[in-house]
Amino acid sequence: MVFKKLLGAVGVGGPSVDTVLDSTTAVPGGPLTGRVLVRGGGADMEIEQITLDLVARVEAEGEDGEAEGTVVFDRAVVGGGFRLAEESEYAVPFSLTLPWETPVTELHGQPLGVVLGVRTELAVAGARDKGDLDQLRVAPLPVQEAILEALGQLGWGFKSADLELGHIHGSGQQLPFYQELELTPPAQYAHTVNEIEVTFLATPGGMEVVIEADKRGGLFSGGHDTVHRFAVSHHDVARTAWNTEVEGWMRQIVDAHAAHAARAGSYGAHGQGGYGGYGHQGGHGGYSDHGHGEHHSGERRSGPSTGAVVAGVAAGVAVGIVGGMVAAEVVDEIGDAFEGDEDEGGDEE
Known part of the structure; x- marks a missing residue:
């Protein structure tokens, strides 16, 4: 128009x-x-x-x-x-x-x-x-579309998308704002994770995928967020089994939460009030190289209409537009x- x-x-x-x-x-x-x-x-x-x-x-x-x-x-x-x-x-x-x-x-x-x-x-x-x-x-770029399609096929549902003014700490972000895609978890993660927020920071050579997980709180601790980072290449789109790749990312995030939860439960039992100062720092733990490691060929990805992410977008869930x-x-x-x-x-x- x-x-x-x-x-x-x-x-x-x-x-x-x-x-x-x-x-x-x-x-x-x-x-x-x-x-x-x-x-x-x-x-x-x-x-x-x-x-x-x-x-x-x-x-x-x-x-x-x-x-x-x-x-x-x-x-x-x-x-x-x-x-x-x-x-x-x-x-x-x-x-x-x-x-x-x-x-x-x-x-x-x-x-x-x-x-x-x-x-x-x-x-x-x-x-x-x-x-x-x-x-x-x-x-989206082909690698962005592949990741979102994999998330949809793994059961993650689209909730909303927005642009936030500010910078992601420790990243190579160039713009004065970043995009967050909020997704809701499938059944197997719903007891652990409220939602995840996915940010793509693309460059000519590849892309940093920043995933912030909003965790559910336990009996002795409140919820907390953890941030995980993964590197992918524009050139690996056709050679990567993205469902397997992204599922590995999700398991890594959940495993990191489980370790924090066990530690927090121990602190809570001694009356020390949960996670203390973990906050966003919990998931930094270095830069993951999942996007450049061993790839598994032969995995088929079905068409875009099957992805829960796409279905959520098509339904206009919580986007208002x-x-x-x-x-x-x-x-x-x-x-x-x-x-x-x-x-x-x-x-x-």
Whole structure:
């Protein structure tokens, strides 16, 4: 959907701008191409600069609770320095590369509830105006899709997805926010884990998978979170038995919890009140190399419609956005609460 807005900075009769993307869906680290169409107003004008901003609706935790705002996570100058004649039209083609950590907005065509946009800004006669805002849809990379499909086939269900302002401690994160995909456990883990939050931090060479597990509390201890990290390669997608791989990750997470639980039970029995200072540190324990180790060939993965993750997305579970039109309208209403404050937000341990 293309949104047309007159530029208030130059008054009635000023130029208007449309940004048209060549493809409806992009991928992290991939190209984003299209053209900016500028239409002249009631007088000749100098178009000094055309800028594209990639923006995201992001959540932030603060003293007064949770707030939402806009973060610009990439910016590119795509044109300018030309004279736009009265009532004339001018097309500026562009091509830019999305950051590798660009959040995923959909899975197999089903929206996840994450809102991204491409905002076009014109600089005219010394004034700037954000003249056009278009929805940006981002599909997962093959390795991201394989991991999510495996989680679905292993019984994990999609709950929600959001973007959190801040940095994951100890990671190579580049953007000022990170994406969390919240999944509910299958029956065999439901007594141990409330949910997991999966974050993908992709790079040209591979990807770090950060999984935070929200643990259930026991008789002598409260619940606690643990963080585990796994490295995968873009090149191993076809050679990896992902159900086996991901199941190994889940068992590692549960085993780590069992060790903490036994220790906490001992502390609780002596009246020392549970886990003390473990918190997020419980699962750091080094970097797992599951993604680069021995692979098992021959495992078949069924089609996307069988995954519980996909089923949850298709049902619109807890995402609040279940259609492209609704998502586009939300993009058009994005606020500016966080703009210029990309350093806000704490580190995620």
